[in-house]
Structures are given as C-alpha cells and as structure tokens.
Amino acid sequence: MPEQPQTSRGAATYQRILDAATEEFAQHGIAGARIERIVTAARSNKAQLYAYFGDKEGLFDAIFLGSLERITNVVPIDADDLADWAVRLYDEYLRRPDLIRLATWTRLERRPQGHLVEMHQHYDDRKLRAIAEAQDAGRVRAGDPFDIMAMVIAMSMAWSPVSNVYAASSQEPDEVHDQRRALLRDCVQSATAAGRSHASPS
Structure with missing residues (x-):
C-alpha cells in the first residue's frame, strides 16, 4: 500500500504525482512510462515518488486500483x-x-x-x-x-x-x-x- 503523506504539503505533492502518473501511464502504458517525466510534470523528485509508492509498479497499482474504486463509487x-x-x-x-x-x-x-x-x-x-x-x-x-x-x-x-x-x-x-x-x-x-x-x- 502507498505510504500516505502526513502534511498538507506532502498531500499536495502526492496528488500531483498521482495526476502526472495517471496521464503518463494512460498514454504510454506500464513499460513505456518514465519516472523522469512523471516527477518533472509533478514538480517532485524520484526520492519522494519512491517513498510514497515504492517503485513504478507500485505507483501504477495505486493509480489503477484507484480508478476501479472511482468507477465503482461514481x-x-x-x-x-x-x-x-x-x-x-x-x-x-x-x-x-x-x-x-x-x-x-x-x-x-x-x-x-x-x-x-x-x-x-x-x-x-x-x-x-x-x-x-x-x-x-x-x-x-x-x-x-x-x-x-x-x-x-x-x-x-x-x-x-x-x-x-x-x-x-x-x-x-x-x-x-x-x-x-x-x-x-x-x-x-x-x-x-x-x-x-x-x-x-x-
């Protein structure tokens, strides 16, 4: 499970990473997505991304499972x-x-x-x-x-x-x-x- 940020500033960074990664994965897939593009678009860095999600696979899991929850709830x-x-x-x-x-x-x-x-x-x-x-x-x-x-x-x-x-x-x-x-x-x-x-x- 992703490590949830404890501060409002951390929560904003966390959400920017999710938003940037959603666009990146949707366009390029899992293999084609690039962490460098994600952190650049999110105005973040690899250390923060890995601290929250572990690795690229963990980041995709968080996004994809979140999308299933959204459709189920919405x-x-x-x-x-x-x-x-x-x-x-x-x-x-x-x-x-x-x-x-x-x-x-x-x-x-x-x-x-x-x-x-x-x-x-x-x-x-x-x-x-x-x-x-x-x-x-x-x-x-x-x-x-x-x-x-x-x-x-x-x-x-x-x-x-x-x-x-x-x-x-x-x-x-x-x-x-x-x-x-x-x-x-x-x-x-x-x-x-x-x-x-x-x-x-x-």
Whole structure:
C-alpha cells in the first residue's frame, strides 16, 4: 500500500504525482512510462515518488486500483435498471477516458486472460449480488450474473477509447451522445429483460 503523506504539503505533492502518473501511464502504458517525466510534470523528485509508492509498479497499482474504486463509487450499479447503469458508464468514459486506457494497458501488459485484477471479488461481488437478487425477483433474465454484468459493461464500452470501430469524444455534439445513449439503453433493456429465452443448441 502507498505510504500516505502526513502534511498538507506532502498531500499536495502526492496528488500531483498521482495526476502526472495517471496521464503518463494512460498514454504510454506500464513499460513505456518514465519516472523522469512523471516527477518533472509533478514538480517532485524520484526520492519522494519512491517513498510514497515504492517503485513504478507500485505507483501504477495505486493509480489503477484507484480508478476501479472511482468507477465503482461514481457509477454504482442499479440491477433494476441495467440500461441506465450502462448509460452512466458511457458518460463516465467520456469524462475520464484515461481510466479505460489504464484498464487496457493492464490487460495488454499484465493479465491477457481471466479477471482483470486478482482482487476482482472486491469490485464484483456487490454487482453480482445485485444482479442475482434482480433475477430472483424476476426483473432480469436468467443466466450467470457474471456473464450478464460482463455483457452490459461491454455494451457500455462500444464507443469507448478501446473500441475497434469508433472512440467517442466529449467534444462531439450533445445530440450525437443522446442518440448513442438511447440506442445503448434500448439494447441493454432488450438483452437483459426477464423472460427472454436462451438460444437452443443447434
């Protein structure tokens, strides 16, 4: 765990390092990020960075896990309205595209298979329980709650920075985003509606 600073001046330096490192890692990945650029942008030095975070890997961990906490807290799941959850995730990707890039680098450089983080249960359990409860109440279609969660998140990322088709930008006209939100909402509602039958094997 990072060593938290004890003074307001130290806290300001700590935050500048986090901000500079977030931009650096999002742009260059883990291997490509350079500590020299980070401390220069943060108006700090290597000694402070290493005292707070240990090393470059520790710094990335602090940033990436913090980004997961942010998305969990800023965009909490509503299993009774998964379509609205997907739309709110879409909006968060517009506000913070760097968070999606951090996840992409993690997938490319650290965990090409399986869960994105080792402590995935910390981030997934509440979502999975909420989906399972909605299923039990007949509000969400049957199926593995994890697969339903993964599908809804993937749909929300259709225009995100990791899209192979088109990456949206907050600079685009509001009506364009409204059209995408409406389409996303309709598609998620259709895909997760209770009572949908499973496809029969051919």
